Amino acid sequence: MMGLKLYFALVFLCSLLFGPVIAEDGKVHIVYMGSLSHNNREDLVTSHLEVLSSVLESPRHAKQSLVRSYTYAFNGFAAVLSKEQATTLVGKPGVLSVFPDTVLNLHTTHSWDYLEKDLSMPGFSYRKPKSSGTDIILGFLDTGIWPEAASFSDKGMGPVPSRWKGACVKGENFNVSNCNRKIIGARYYSGGEDDDLKKNSKPKSIWPESRTARDYQGHGTYTAATAAGSFVDNANYNGLANGTARGGSASSSTRIAMYRVCGLDYGCPGVQILAAFDDAVKDGVDIVSISIGVRSSNQADFVKDAIAIGAFHATQKGILVVSSAGNEGPDSQTVVNAAPWIFTVGATSIDREFLSNVVLGNGKIIKGKGITMSNLSHSAVHPLVYAGSIPDKSSYPVAASNCLLDSLDASKAKGNVVVCIANDTAASRYIMKLAVQDAGGIGMVVVEDIQIFEAFDYGTFPATAVSKTSATEIFSYIKSNRNPVATITLTEVVTNYIPAPVIASFSSRGPGGLTQNILKPDISAPGVNIIAAWNPPNQSDEDTVVSEMTPSTFNMMSGTSVAVPHVTGAAAFVKSINPTWSSSAIRSALMTTAIVRNNMGKLLTNESDIPGTPFDFGAGVVNPIGALQPGLVYETSIDDYFHFLCNYGLDSENIKIIAANESYKCPSGVNADLISNMNYPSIAISKLGIKNGSTTISRSVTNFVPEQAPTYKVTIDAPPGLNVKVSPEILHFSKTSKKLSFNVVFTPTNVATKGYAFGTLVWSDGKHNVRSPFAVNMV
Structure with a gap:
């Protein structure tokens, strides 16, 4: 050798x-x-x-x-x-x-107070958090970090944990001194070259990019601050929503390690993502947060997917990997990062809204959403016109109605508040704003349903968004008046908004594309209009800051990218208090205690007020406090994941390579249907015959209150057409029997219909309610 x-x-x-x-x-x-x-x-x-x-x-x-x-x-x-x-x-x-190598993309304050207090969760005082004495190290695979942000202050923090083996790598405009006791590690991957190889050959970068862990996009700074940022008073977005910013795990024992795998020009290459996973394992992180993914149409097999491969081996080492479900909702079967060893996160709203209303000449007020520092008169005196009625001579009414660039007749738009309909995906709200401004319009009303929950920042231009239902009153008023007039009000921040949370329209939905026998997404978290640390003014990509006002060092974003660090922070919080819990135990605790009802006491709904399903929100909205006492836990082992791969279709020779175990052999009789038997906190069955069909699913639960010997009884909420029976119906734990098993039998009834049916089973001992959703496709 x-x-x-x-x-x-x-x-x-x-x-x-x-x-x-x-x-x-x-x-x-x-x-x-x-x-x-x-x-x-x-x-x-x-x-x-x-x-x-x-x-x-x-x-x-x-x-x-x-x-x-x-x-x-x-x-x-x-x-x-x-x-x-x-x-x-x-x-x-x-x-x-x-x-x-595949280039992947980013899935791009009050939210923590909302999770811990406003959803009726008994909370702790976070102003002076009690440290468990256990350091939790969070690894972020993202765009880098802006170390000077106030959210990364290490005031009051103890020394860097001795078990940390990582590094703070010097780069362009980034020194070793930029790390501290909060940011304990920072690496970058410029071009993907191996450090050892670079020492000798200095090969040309495959992707031209400055060699630094510094964040010039803002995304990595934002996610790290959301999960683990320190307390920052008087945080706001351009003067709105002022309050105290903090991460979900703002404890003085939570550390940040940043792995810059994404660049401005080239996205997030898989070769760099795998390098970061490789280093994160070596460095000693406890949780990996990765808000990155491919489009659902481009999903690769589990052994050809960089995130799935990296996450699998991180999980082998006991690391919890939290990742985003994607932003392709509300279409079904769009969820990505859906491997069972990945904690997959969808997005919901919180109870804070940014309202800018439309006031019509007849006195009616139409509720609108968006951020605008409008300089229009408070009175409805400005001419109001529908964009589709004023197309440019070289354009079509349908293009004008969408307010595409150069589609409006400037002589008819000038001086008017213009009503646009967002039906064309080519017309973003930013493009619409430019089109109306270029045509001389003095304000804009966007009619839309899909993105209305995302408060777009129109800067000083008077603009807002209204739902299609609300817009009927606007169009009726325009038609019935020869000289319709209106105005748009200044933005008002409203909290305790109802209903909340609401499933974000953009959040990708299940079932999974690679296998429908695992229920994905796993869980949801706040991902709409969330404020967190950002790069200083003039230090971000020029397209990032749309506002015409002086940008603050905090930004507001929406996306499953935003939801991921909420779950990362919640997981870190749980682990800091229960440092011996495994990654699957933490995932189970967060899933079985998740919230499925809004602040009106009703089942979570989408933006159209239609009740959601586990394919929309997973097990529910993350509940950090509730997860501290889950009662029972579904523990998933590495062997379970090996069996999953066997049932998925890999043969024993391939599993031997994955496991580095020459003696490994897949169980006999493997098939895709057996994936449903993996010991997971939720249940999914891809096909159950309506005629004479019956399927038995097995699960095991572990008592996580070791000093007690509780008795749990099951309650089943089954949909019409599906009979669900659990055996045994009572679990008696003792001081010696910490883990017990049960079976769930699913049988269609004579009123069963084709398609997915959803329900829940809950184990309760009178104090703990261990909730598991199920999804069954009857065929």
Whole structure:
């Protein structure tokens, strides 16, 4: 082995003289080789070069091709390969999958008070949190961090935990001193090259980007502050919603490690995401937060998905991975990051709204939503016109109604408040605003239902958004008056808004595209109009700050990206008080105690006031306080995930590579339907025959109140057409029996209809209510 290493070194020196020879059609590919059988990095890199050299012309070309070796969390590497070379590699011993690097995208204060108090959750005083003495390290795979933000103050924090093995990497405009006792780690991945390789070859970056952990986009700063930011008084968004900002785990024992995997110009490459997972495991993080994903139409298999691979091996090491469900709602089957070892998060609103109303000439007030520092008269004296009635000569009425650029007749729009209908996806609210302004309009009313819950910032331009139902009054008034007039009011921040929470329209929905026998998303959290730390003025991408006012160091965002750090912070809070709990125990506790009713006492609804299902909100809205005392927990083991992969269709030889266990063998009789039996806190069945169909699902629960021997009784809420029976109906725990099992039998009745039916089963001992949703597709 040592001789081979020397040979590779000598060949590499020759390559510096003669230059690289890499296929012209070469692209970065990821070669996944499963779990680590040993942890000797030098030997692993050498083995990766051996594999590469078997399909390239020589070891010299292998050295030139290698981009990064993964040697801490799992076994694999990234290399520049032609399609033919990649195909040849698939058949090599120990290679599980080879796939082109994919560029993934970001899923882009009061919210914590709302979760802990306003949803009737008995809370603690967070002004002076009681530290458990347990340091929790959160790893963020994101756009970097702005370390000077007040949310990252380390005042009152103790020394960096001795178990931390990470680094604060110096980069452009980022020094080691930018880290502190709050931000204890910061890494960047410019071009994806391996650090060891860069020391020798200094290869050209695959993605041109400044080499720094500093955040020039704001997203990473925002997510880290939302999950673990320190207290900041007088935080607001351009003077609105003033209050105290803090993270969900604002304890003095919560630390941040940032792994910059995304850039302004190139997105978030999978090769860098895997490198960050690899480092996070080595560094010693407890929870990984990753608000990144692909579009649902581009989902790859679990062994060809960078996030799924990285998350699997992080989970193997006891790390909880929290990720976003995606922003493709309200369409069904759009949820991503849906592997069972990923904690998948959807988004909901909170009880705070930013209202800017439309006042008509007849005195009627139409409720509108948006942020505007309007300078219009308080009286309804401004001419009001429908955009579709004033198209430009070179445009069509349908384009004008959507207020597309250059679609409006300026002579008829000038001086008017223009009513636009948001039916065209090409017309964002920003584009509409520009179109109306360019045509001389003095204000704008946007008619929409999908994005109305997101308070768009129109700056000083008078504008607001109203629902299509509310807009009927506006159109009726315009038609019935020869000279209709209106005005738009200044933005007013309203709390205790009802109903709340509401399922965000953009939040991706289940069932999962790769398997419908796991219920996804897992849980929901605030993800609409949330305020958190941001980059200082003029330090963000120019398209990020739409407001014409001086931007503050706090920003307001919506997306499942925003929901993820809420769950990350909640998980960190639970773990800080229960440091011995496993990642699956924390997930179970958060899921079975989640909230499924709004502040009106009704089942969570969508933006159209239609009751939602677990495919919309998972187990419910995260309840950090309730999760501290879950009563019973569904613990999912790594073996459960191996069995899942067997039932999913991988054979024993592949699982041996993933598990690094030559003796592993898939159970007999594997099939996709058995995935439903994985010990998960929710239940999903992809097909249940209406005629003579019956399915039995098994589960085990562990008593997490060890000093007690409780008795739990089950309550079932089954939908019409489905009979659900649990056996046994009573679980008697003792001091010696901490874990008990039960079966759930699902049987269609004579009134069953095709399609998904939803319900819940709840185990209760009079104090704890352990709630599990189920989804059954009757066919």
